[in-house]
Amino acid sequence: EADIYQTPRYLVIGTGKKITLECSQTMGHDKMYWYQQDPGMELHLIHYSYGVNSTEKGDLSSESTVSRIRTEHFPLTLESARPSHTSQYLCASSEWPKETQYFGPGTRLLVL
Amino acid sequence: QKEVEQDPGPLSVPEGAIVSLNCTYSNSAFQYFMWYRQYSRKGPELLMYTYSSGNKEDGRFTAQVDKSSKYISLFIRDSQPSDSATYLCAAHSGGYQKVTFGTGTKLQVIP
Numbered sequence: 001e002a003d004i005y006q007t008p009r010y011l012v013i014g015t016g017k018k019i020t021l022e023c024s025q026t027m028g029h030d031k032m033y034w035y036q037q038d039p040g041m042e043l044h045l046i047h048y049s050y051g052v053n054s055t056e057k058g059d060l061s062s063e064s065t066v067s068r069i070r071t072e073h074f075p076l077t078l079e080s081a082r083p084s085h086t087s088q089y090l091c092a093s094s095e096w097p098k099e100t101q102y103f104g105p106g107t108r109l110l111v112l
Numbered sequence: 113q114k115e116v117e118q119d120p121g122p123l124s125v126p127e128g129a130i131v132s133l134n135c136t137y138s139n140s141a142f143q144y145f146m147w148y149r150q151y152s153r154k155g156p157e158l159l160m161y162t163y164s165s166g167n168k169e170d171g172r173f174t175a176q177v178d179k180s181s182k183y184i185s186l187f188i189r190d191s192q193p194s195d196s197a198t199y200l201c202a203a204h205s206g207g208y209q210k211v212t213f214g215t216g217t218k219l220q221v222i223p
Contacts, residue, residue, distance in 0.1 A: 088153075090156075092155075103148075106154065
């Protein structure tokens with residue numbers, strides 16, 4: 001099993017709150033990713049990073065931001081949560097050049 | 113058109129059946145191909161990884177890539193109820209290119 005962790009696993013929060021979803025991996029992977037996935041739907045890449053101090057926006061527009069200050073840590077922040085942010089957020093990391101991505105267990109976010 | 117197309121299913125089979133899951137892709141630069149299994153409310157887990165064309169077998173699972181027809185397959189022999197999940201194919205061209213995922217096929221194995 002891959003060593004990639006996400007906290008919290010579940011979060012229910014009110015509109016307008018600032019939230020940070022945590023993601024950590026102990027595999028020393030340079031690349032990390034955030035995906036958004038609604039139930040039964042496809043994965044949407046929202047952010048990725050090639051390494052420390054590198055962050056890029058993904059294919060799906062998102063109001064979230066990310067940072068990569070340490071190799072093992074890739075948190076995602078929503079400055080002001082809205083009901084439209086309700087979804088599952090999946091973090092992943094990969095090793096170059098195989099690009100096999102290892103996923104965390106996900107954070108299920110509900111914004112009321 | 114998506115670069116990786118996958119029938120969303122759902123696909124229902126009886127226990128013990130051979131399951132065939134398929135994807136097609138359009139980007140001829142893809143060289144690396146993966147299959148992931150995702151149980152409900154969990155993150156995807158890597159099942160199979162193949163490079164270029166050919167077959168790869170791991171237990172009851174066989175991944176097959178036909179680059180000439182841009183076709184990716186995953187076969188599951190002696191399917192079990194525990195195989196009930198969504199299966200995602202993925203492809204990558206290498207280097208700093210992003211991995212492209214299919215939409216996933218939901219499989220149900222009925223006891």
